[in-house]
Amino acid sequence: MISEFGLISLGLVLVLTSLSFAKLVLSFSGKSLSIVNEVKSSWLAFFLTLLSFMCLTYSFIISDFSLEVIYKNSNSQLPLIYKITGVWGNHEGSILLWLLVMTFFGFLFSLNNIKDKEFKEFVLTIQNSLIFLVSLFVVITSNPFSRDFPPRIEGADLNPLLQDPGLAIHPPFLYLGYVGFSIVYSITLAVISNKKNSDFIMVLKPWIFISWTFLTIGIGLGSWWAYYELGWGGFWFWDPVENASLLPWLTASTLLHTILLARKNQLFYKWTVFLSIFTFILSLLGTFLVRSGVLVSVHAFANDPSRGLFILILLFIISLFGVIKFLSIIDIKNSKQINLLSREGVISINNIFMLSLTLTVLIGTVYPIFSNVVFDKKLSVGAPFFNSILSPIMIPFIIGMIVGPFIKWGRDDLKFLISRLKNLIFLLFFASMFFWYMNFGGPILSIVFFVLGGCLILSSFYEFFLLLSRTTKKRFSISNKGLAQILAHMGIGILIIGITGSSILKEERIQFQKIDEIIRIKNYDVKFLGVKNVEGTNYISKMGLFEISKNGQIIKLMQPEKRFYNSGKQVTTEAAISSSLLGDLYIALGDVNEKDKEKKQWTTRIWYNPYTIWIWISVLFLAAAGMISFTNTIRLKK
Amino acid sequence: MRILFIFFAIFVKSSLVLSVEPDEILSDLNLEKRAKIIGEQLRCLVCQNEDIQNSNADVAKDLRRLVRKLLNEGKTNKDIIKYVHQRYGDFVLFSPPVRFDTIALWLTPLIFIFVLFFIFFRKR
Amino acid sequence: MKYFIIVAIFLSTFTLFYKGLKNDPKVVPSNLISKDVPNFSLKDLNGKPFSNQDLSYKGIKIVNFFASWCPPCKIEHEHLVNLSKNYDVYGIVKKDTLDNINLWFKKKGNPYKMIGFDNDGLTSIEWGVYGLPETFIISKSGKIIYRHIGPITENNIDKIVDIIDSSL
Numbered sequence: 001m002i003s004e005f006g007l008i009s010l011g012l013v014l015v016l017t018s019l020s021f022a023k024l025v026l027s028f029s030g031k032s033l034s035i036v037n038e039v040k041s042s043w044l045a046f047f048l049t050l051l052s053f054m055c056l057t058y059s060f061i062i063s064d065f066s067l068e069v070i071y072k073n074s075n076s077q078l079p080l081i082y083k084i085t086g087v088w089g090n091h092e093g094s095i096l097l098w099l100l101v102m103t104f105f106g107f108l109f110s111l112n113n114i115k116d117k118e119f120k121e122f123v124l125t126i127q128n129s130l131i132f133l134v135s136l137f138v139v140i141t142s143n144p145f146s147r148d149f150p151p152r153i154e155g156a157d158l159n160p161l162l163q164d165p166g167l168a169i170h171p172p173f174l175y176l177g178y179v180g181f182s183i184v185y186s187i188t189l190a191v192i193s194n195k196k197n198s199d200f201i202m203v204l205k206p207w208i209f210i211s212w213t214f215l216t217i218g219i220g221l222g223s224w225w226a227y228y229e230l231g232w233g234g235f236w237f238w239d240p241v242e243n244a245s246l247l248p249w250l251t252a253s254t255l256l257h258t259i260l261l262a263r264k265n266q267l268f269y270k271w272t273v274f275l276s277i278f279t280f281i282l283s284l285l286g287t288f289l290v291r292s293g294v295l296v297s298v299h300a301f302a303n304d305p306s307r308g309l310f311i312l313i314l315l316f317i318i319s320l321f322g323v324i325k326f327l328s329i330i331d332i333k334n335s336k337q338i339n340l341l342s343r344e345g346v347i348s349i350n351n352i353f354m355l356s357l358t359l360t361v362l363i364g365t366v367y368p369i370f371s372n373v374v375f376d377k378k379l380s381v382g383a384p385f386f387n388s389i390l391s392p393i394m395i396p397f398i399i400g401m402i403v404g405p406f407i408k409w410g411r412d413d414l415k416f417l418i419s420r421l422k423n424l425i426f427l428l429f430f431a432s433m434f435f436w437y438m439n440f441g442g443p444i445l446s447i448v449f450f451v452l453g454g455c456l457i458l459s460s461f462y463e464f465f466l467l468l469s470r471t472t473k474k475r476f477s478i479s480n481k482g483l484a485q486i487l488a489h490m491g492i493g494i495l496i497i498g499i500t501g502s503s504i505l506k507e508e509r510i511q512f513q514k515i516d517e518i519i520r521i522k523n524y525d526v527k528f529l530g531v532k533n534v535e536g537t538n539y540i541s542k543m544g545l546f547e548i549s550k551n552g553q554i555i556k557l558m559q560p561e562k563r564f565y566n567s568g569k570q571v572t573t574e575a576a577i578s579s580s581l582l583g584d585l586y587i588a589l590g591d592v593n594e595k596d597k598e599k600k601q602w603t604t605r606i607w608y609n610p611y612t613i614w615i616w617i618s619v620l621f622l623a624a625a626g627m628i629s630f631t632n633t634i635r636l637k638k
Numbered sequence: 639m640r641i642l643f644i645f646f647a648i649f650v651k652s653s654l655v656l657s658v659e660p661d662e663i664l665s666d667l668n669l670e671k672r673a674k675i676i677g678e679q680l681r682c683l684v685c686q687n688e689d690i691q692n693s694n695a696d697v698a699k700d701l702r703r704l705v706r707k708l709l710n711e712g713k714t715n716k717d718i719i720k721y722v723h724q725r726y727g728d729f730v731l732f733s734p735p736v737r738f739d740t741i742a743l744w745l746t747p748l749i750f751i752f753v754l755f756f757i758f759f760r761k762r
Numbered sequence: 763m764k765y766f767i768i769v770a771i772f773l774s775t776f777t778l779f780y781k782g783l784k785n786d787p788k789v790v791p792s793n794l795i796s797k798d799v800p801n802f803s804l805k806d807l808n809g810k811p812f813s814n815q816d817l818s819y820k821g822i823k824i825v826n827f828f829a830s831w832c833p834p835c836k837i838e839h840e841h842l843v844n845l846s847k848n849y850d851v852y853g854i855v856k857k858d859t860l861d862n863i864n865l866w867f868k869k870k871g872n873p874y875k876m877i878g879f880d881n882d883g884l885t886s887i888e889w890g891v892y893g894l895p896e897t898f899i900i901s902k903s904g905k906i907i908y909r910h911i912g913p914i915t916e917n918n919i920d921k922i923v924d925i926i927d928s929s930l
């Protein structure tokens with residue numbers, strides 16, 4: 001009964017937003033249709049979708065296995081929290097969440113107090129049209145309320161890898177990010193259509209900042225989850241789905257920089273328009289790549305080419321519309337010459353390298369499809385390719401970030417610049433020597449990136465002190481414009497150090513460890529005490545006990561597990577991680593050594609990952625920067 | 639086509655990702671290091687986007703053993719990758735070989751950088 | 763003009779992805795097509811040798827990689843038995859025991875002229891095998907002309923027979 005309500009609500013959303021879509025289509029030929037109040041429509045669309053989503057959640061909670069999606073992805077023994085998060089642990093539920101977030105952003109925008117009513121209505125017309133297309137997709141190909149006859153009494157279970165708090169909140173944040181750019185798209189297209197320039201950037205900014213922040217957190221959570229859950233300390237694999245989330249993040253990050261100049265410089269204005277449209281197109285492209293079965297990925301949903309075709313058509317319509325609208329402003333004359341040695345110049349460098357990186361990741365991800373269709377050859381593009389192109393692009397890019405904030409607008413003079421930055425240059429020089437010395441003998445790439453990351457952090461600190469000295473105590477507040485940029489760049493520096501340490505300087509010990517045997521790694525003594533059986537809510541676990549000592553002192557006990565889930569005989573490894581600022585001690589338990597007669601030897605894998613925690617800390621810095629920028633733009637409007 | 643994969647016997651779910659087993663590790667640490675580097679370049683053909691170094695699949699284990707065997711025979715990294723490439727084709731390599739049909743992959747970013755430099759910095 | 767270019771780019775990208783949807787990204791084509799049979803040297807049930815020399819005569823040869831622990835191999839077994847009536851079928855057993863295979867043949871019959879035990883998996887690698895079952899068709903001149911992935915079923919046996927016949 002409840003699930004029927006859910007389906008009906010969804011159907012109502014479809015019918016309601018079809019009016020907006022019709023209005024939009026008719027407006028192409030100049031006809032207008034005003035039977036719909038877009039603001040009220042947005043409210044209704046949101047509440048109806050929320051109702052539908054709550055019906056689905058309720059059905060999951062009561063374990064209504066007559067619904068096909070619940071049968072396939074849930075189980076009565078599942079802890080309540082995972083019955084709830086299981087709602088989006090599958091294709092149908094997650095697309096409904098996508099739709100919910102889209103209606104939510106429409107709703108939020110409609111609450112905005114914008115003087116130009118016509119403009120506001122047009123933005124919502126576009127947003128509601130997007131909602132129409134996505135809800136059409138849901139109802140036709142991905143109905144979460146479809147029933148199976150005869151109704152089953154028990155479900156197959158949620159994939160144990162998804163039975164985890166990190167993975168539970170990763171999709172919602174990610175979707176808030178992806179789908180936030182739908183409203184960015186709608187606003188941009190409304191602006192172009194209405195030929196309104198004045199307020200555009202100010203209206204757009206908060207939505208860009210908040211979506212970027214959510215996307216950053218979403219990606220960070222996914223990476224963190226992979227690190228602690230997959231059992232061997234990797235956090236980024238250049239898997240197509242990860243790349244799909246990285247692409248809009250890269251263009252959005254570029255957008256953060258182009259909007260700084262959009263009001264003063266026509267070239268940056270055009271880039272802002274283009275990137276605002278393109279970021280959402282990349283979000284949709286990501287959805288297509290991930291759910292259609294066109295690429296092989298560890299994150300694969302149950303892939304279905306017929307769904308893939310539908311998403312492809314949606315993607316085609318939405319992006320064609322966006323690009324054609326963009327072409328209508330492409331002829332605006334560009335204003336001034338941009339000098340390389342200027343703030344505009346460094347921002348241009350940022351744009352150039354970030355967009356090149358975006359294109360490279362895009363091409364690398366899609367190339368297997370291209371090669372297959374055009375040359376009839378099957379090939380793979382993976383981590384070695386992406387890693388090899390990443391480094392050369394990052395180096396000039398980071399250098400730009402280090403000196404960029406200090407360069408003057410318009411045109412700067414090299415001699416003058418150097419004399420202004422005398423102190424900073426000395427500081428960076430000595431810091432570089434220091435970092436190089438600390439890593440002496442290490443791989444050359446790690447030295448380069450430690451130096452660059454360290455210099456970026458230092459120059460951000462330097463900038464911070466300059467900022468403090470310029471503002472009097474009374475006027476300094478968190479809303480100070482420079483602060484967000486300082487935090488963000490510092491975050492990137494921290495991220496670089498975290499990634500470099502964790503991947504290049506990782507130490508590994510894999511062995512058959514006997515009971516009471518001690519393995520030495522870094523300056524830790526890891527003593528294996530044995531394995532005991534532990535019962536969990538819906539699994540049985542073999543828990544290993546490891547005693548960790550440093551300098552002869554026992555400092556802690558670590559307990560990695562291997563979990564055997566009752567429902568589907570699936571096994572997961574739960575690694576034990578001990579984090580500190582200097583590095584993580586990471587232990588995973590393997591299998592018992594069958595060849596050892598007494599069964600007292602187990603395969604143990606012990607890693608030391610330097611500076612890993614800096615990666616997660618950097619995400620906090622970036623998110624803080626995003627939130628500060630967001631609140632600044634909101635405050636300014638008042 | 640999907641039925642093919644219900645049938646195909648060694649299709650492994652990646653949730654068991656662990657990695658190299660202790661009895662596979664070579665006693666010569668330098669060789670083992672090279673084995674790891676090579677392993678990260680080779681794709682586990684039945685997994686979803688993992689390399690042979692970090693997969694539990696049968697074919698991954700066999701390839702790991704082959705790599706170590708060839709290393710013990712004194713082959714270079716390049717030789718070993720070529721050996722596997724000859725038997726499994728491009729799909730097994732995570733970084734495609736540079737050929738006329740893959741050149742676009744490497745060239746496009748380069749061209750793009752030049753084009754963008756032109757767009758931003760050209761004389762007005 | 764620019765609209766035309768953009769629409770053209772869009773249409774080609776759309777076609778690209780559309781065609782991509784039809785392909786199964788996981789089926790890997792064999793790199794050994796048109797090449798000679800790889801060198802191998804295995805032992806059969808009785809310890810007697812089975813090597814690539816045994817495949818060097820003129821005539822169509824079918825080489826089938828299988829094991830008793832592989833469920834799809836059970837499905838295709840009857841088709842192999844049928845094929846063996848007209849053609850020479852050879853088997854390479856991947857990682858299995860003598861007892862299991864003896865039992866397997868007892869229950870289901872033995873379509874193979876000769877078999878070899880690939881216990882370390884290295885011969886399978888020589889043939890570019892990555893899963894079971896896989897079946898190779900070798901031409902009269904000793905070149906591999908076709909590799910079939912997955913079990914031989916009534917859906918695809920005709921295609922296989924056609925390929926064999928057209929190379930005669």
